[in-house]
Amino acid sequence: MxxxxxxxxxxxxxxxxxxxxxxxxxxxxxxxxxxxxxxxxxxxxxxxxxxxxxxxxxxxxxxxxxxxxxxxxxxxxxxxxxxxxxxxxxxxxISSYEDIVNSIDDLVGSVQFREIQAAVLNAKVLQPRLSAEKVATFTKLEIAIKLFKEAQSEL
CATH class of the missing domain: 1.10.260.40 (lambda repressor-like DNA-binding domains)
Incomplete structure (x- = not known):
């Protein structure tokens, strides 16, 4: 691979x-x-x-x-x-299904979430200059972002 x-x-x-x-x-x-x-x-x-x-x-x-x-x-x-x-x-x-849905909606819609998304996108551009550890961290963030968005659309 x-x-x-x-x-x-x-x-x-x-x-x-x-x-x-x-x-x-x-x-x-x-x-x-x-x-x-x-x-x-x-x-x-x-x-x-x-x-x-x-x-x-x-x-x-x-x-x-x-x-x-x-x-x-x-x-x-x-x-x-x-x-x-x-x-x-x-x-x-979190006490109920509605709390989970609201929490994920709040998270995905937050300014901090969008800032993290932007940082991950910028890191992809800089990737050849980043250490393997930093690339790993940004990849984990990218996976987490995708998982939260998928969870939001599935709930």
Whole structure:
């Protein structure tokens, strides 16, 4: 998958690691890693996770870019656990279906939501100059925006 190959290459270069160094960390030959970076082949799920860990790429983001389902709310992933807890607290405060519909409508219609959308669009233009971590963050925001809009239209 070309997107994962680009992500992997940019993250490896950003981390200033050679293919051999990365190979020794993830336990995959440098030649095979080169195939992943050139888009010749796609790594298995467990290899994507190992590469993400070695290059400090958010695991869920790397998995999605490689075409795999993310590992949402894995207890080992502190960021995901924190997000899960925050969302859990938020949704326990919502008492009815109407509250959910109104909350999503308010969110999607808010100035802050439009500002985030604009920032994500601007980030796409700047993407070649951003670090892999920032690209991952903006991609997560883009996915969240799409999910909220879909939820709004489905409710």
């Amino acid at each position: 070309a997107e994962f190959s680009n992500l992997m290459l940019r993250a490896r270069e950003s981390a200033d690691k050679s293919l051999r160094e990365l190979s020794s960390i993830v336990g995959v030959s440098a030649g095979q890693l080169s195939n992943y970076e050139r888009g010749v082949s796609v790594p298995k799920r467990e290899v994507v996770i190992a590469i993400a860990d070695a290059l400090d790429i958010p695991t869920d983001f790397a998995l999605m870019v490689a075409g795999y389902a993310p590992v949402y709310y894995n207890a080992a992933d502190q960021e995901a656990a924190q997000v899960a807890e925050e969302h859990s607290n938020y949704f326990t405060r």
